Amino acid sequence: MDSLPPRHLCIVGALWIAVGCGFLVETIAELIHGHFKIQLGFLAIPIGHGILVGRSSSRKWALFFAGVGLALTVGGSAWLAYEHRRDGTPLEAPDSTAAILSVALATAGFLYVLWVLTRSSHLPWFAQSTAAEERPSVKSLAWAVAVVAVSLASAVHLETRQVEEIHARLRPVSVRVRPCDAATGKGLNNISYQIKTPTGTDDSDLWSAPRVNTRFGSDSDGRFIDIFGAAAQSFEVTLGSDGFAEKVITISSESPSDRRIPLQPLKPAQAKSEDAGEKTQGPGLKRDL
Incomplete structure (x- = not known):
């Protein structure tokens, strides 16, 4: 055997x-x-x-x-x-x-x-x-x-x-962001956004990054950005448009499903300064449409 x-x-x-x-x-x-x-x-x-x-x-x-x-x-x-x-x-x-x-x-x-x-x-x-x-x-x-x-x-x-x-720490996020003209209240047709992400290399930093997708859309009130997915904590989104000052907003799972964000129009001198700055700006996470 x-x-x-x-x-x-x-x-x-x-x-x-x-x-x-x-x-x-x-x-x-x-x-x-x-x-x-x-x-x-x-x-x-x-x-x-x-x-x-x-x-x-x-x-x-x-x-x-x-x-x-x-x-x-x-x-x-x-x-x-x-x-x-x-x-x-x-x-x-x-x-x-x-x-x-x-x-x-x-x-x-x-x-x-x-x-x-x-x-x-x-x-x-x-x-x-x-x-x-x-x-x-x-x-x-x-x-x-x-x-x-x-x-x-x-x-x-x-x-x-x-x-x-x-x-277990992730919470669902679903927000529609509508940038508008703070002076007139009208929607904007040319908008951009940038989601702030952690720059550290620790696991905690990487896992705290929002897991979200974005989608542009439009209706009779102008263009909007749908932000949906999940996040363990609130995160910042920078909104912008040609001729308007950028604005930083905070989004979390408790944010309203539809947010109207007023952007302040730039004065002519400020607009020229912004254009000069964008020409020298390096690549980033910014999206325009």
């Missing part, structure tokens, strides 16, 4: 140990954050170890859970597809792509486990009389898989937690 299981059994055993370690890390992380949430998926660890050492009971449990998982995945996906088709609300990309890939990956994994554990060439490994767990090579393999899986799962969990905390 070989000291190590066949290649495909090594892969299946390692997969079960890795999945179990992922659930174990999540359970410990939830307890650290004060949430009592036990993930029973950590039971995959002894099942994976049992497959590596040749326990027939572990093979039976793996076949049972793989069969149940395959039935739930295929059945649940078929039901969700039927619900979306009946309601006439199909998933849109990228949600549909992510859903299809997740189902395909889970289905392929369950089918692979069932195929490996039912192959006749693999059955002798589970019928051996010598205890495989007494072999140092099997122990080393199981421990190596567990250590790598815990390390990777911990890194992924920390990264996911950080992203979730950052997204």
Whole structure:
């Protein structure tokens, strides 16, 4: 009898140990954050170890859970597809792509486990009389898989937690800005804007930058700028127009959905000075239309 299981059994055993370690890390992380949430998926660890050492009971449990998982995945996906088709609300990309890939990956994994554990060439490994767990090579393999899986799962969990905390601070922003002539109150047809962004290189500076898009539009009252997206804090926008002094406004998630911003007309001497300054100004984030 070989000291190590066949290649495909090594892969299946390692997969079960890795999945179990992922659930174990999540359970410990939830307890650290004060949430009592036990993930029973950590039971995959002894099942994976049992497959590596040749326990027939572990093979039976793996076949049972793989069969149940395959039935739930295929059945649940078929039901969700039927619900979306009946309601006439199909998933849109990228949600549909992510859903299809997740189902395909889970289905392929369950089918692979069932195929490996039912192959006749693999059955002798589970019928051996010598205890495989007494072999140092099997122990080393199981421990190596567990250590790598815990390390990777911990890194992924920390990264996911950080992203979730950052997204939790983001607030939706949707504001229509209408620059107008402060003297007459009429809308302007030639407007520009510049969104102030952090200049630091720290992660906090980068994450505090507004994640917004802009779109120009016009109606009978002149041109306007739609600013929409999300921001963790308020940010400044500089508005301008030919012949008018620039004005800085602050936008946040609590800003009114439609803001009319009066710009002061420039005197002839000021206008010439502004034009001279713009000719020597370097490239920036300014947009004109």
